[in-house]
Amino acid sequence: MVKNKPGKNKKLSILFVTTNLNYNGAKKYIVEVANELATRGCRVGLLYDSGPLAKKLVKEVRQYHIDLKGLGLDSVSRWRLVIKAATLARNEDYTIIHSESANSFISHKLLSFLSRAKIVETIHHVWNSDQERRKAAAKISGRADKIITISTSALKVLASFGLKKRKIVVIQNGINTKEYEKINKNEVEVLRKNLGVSKKDRVIVSVSRVSKAKNFEAFVNWFPYILSSFPSAKLVIVGDNGSGDRGYLDGLIKKIRSLNLHKNIICVGGKTFVKNYLGLAEIYTVTTVARGLAVLEAMSSGLPVVARKPLMPVKIETTINGKTGLVFGKGDYKNWAGHIKYLLSNPTVARKMGAEGRKRASEFFTVQKHVDQLEKLYQRLKT
Structure with a gap:
């Protein structure tokens, strides 16, 4: 990983939020990105339940844990994640909250209001039918300040089903x-x-x-x-x-x-x-x-x-x-x-x-x- 000059990103603070760090691509994405940002001198936190991919986190990433007791993405878990993430953002002064879930396990509007942070979401999923895409575009539109998608083509498809282009930014996937x-x-x-x-x-x-x-x-x-x-x-x-x-x-x-x-x-x-x-x-x-x-x-x-x-x-x-x-x-x-x-x-x-x-x-x-x-x-x- 390439280190930036010391202090360059000392005012940039990001809290990543996810349910767990089990084996899948979206969780690998969080680990890769959090590690790189922390190595560059950004202040990076990660809120999650548990999971084996935590072994790959560099020591500079601050880890915060929430016990979801295997509840998955039910309403109780969502409320607990919102409250925990918002509390961390305000107490630890995180100005960006970054989620990776295409299912929006967090009520982003409420989180934004409680935390006073900007909300970013990365969309890894590509839907298989027009009906699914239309529903996804409607659901995604109001829940974050910026939506990251991993391809220009995916942006065009989502935009054609109602997702406002000004809210979407294309950033290609990347690994070390x-x-x-x-x-x-x-x-x-x-x-x-x-x-x-x-x-x-x-x-x-x-x-x-x-x-x-x-x-x-x-x-x-x-x-x-x-x-x-x-x-x-x-x-x-x-x-x-x-x-x-x-x-x-x-x-x-x-x-x-x-x-x-x-x-x-x-x-x-x-x-x-x-x-x-x-x-x-x-x-x-x-x-x-x-x-x-x-x-x-x-x-x-x-x-x-x-x-x-x-x-x-x-x-x-x-x-x-x-x-x-x-x-x-x-x-x-x-x-x-x-x-x-x-x-x-x-x-x-x-x-x-x-x-x-x-x-x-x-x-x-x-x-x-x-x-x-x-x-x-x-x-x-x-x-």
């Missing part, structure tokens, strides 16, 4: 790409041994929230098609559903065993540090559109990406079909399996795509570039 450029080969070999993966195995990895909406059953159903050409192929699935409930993941593992695929499809659950899992693989894949932080981690690791085409007209700024990876249509998992087989059959092409992806990530999707723009936004809101 340098963290993924080098791997510890000894650590990767230990991991390989622990997973029962040999050096001759052809490894595909998926780092994602593992939930019903992600439809991992389709990968399981079509993996035998890949095995028919590559018997040593292994699919390593890294992730859980982000809430601590293992119901879906356990069901997926049961299905894998029932199909006698447990030696070829390995579910490892959620992990705080995923770099070594990416270091095992030749290909990264995901059941959804390639737009999250995990995709950037894979690209920074030099892996080609195989992901789904978007359901709406949103340009994928991360994965470029045929250059940094390959895309398949909704429900077309035969095409997905075909893409995987093609890249396994053409490792030179796969490595070239991976190299292009790494170059693109380091050029456009660093956390430093993201926070450069974020700081400017915060400063404008202060004045």
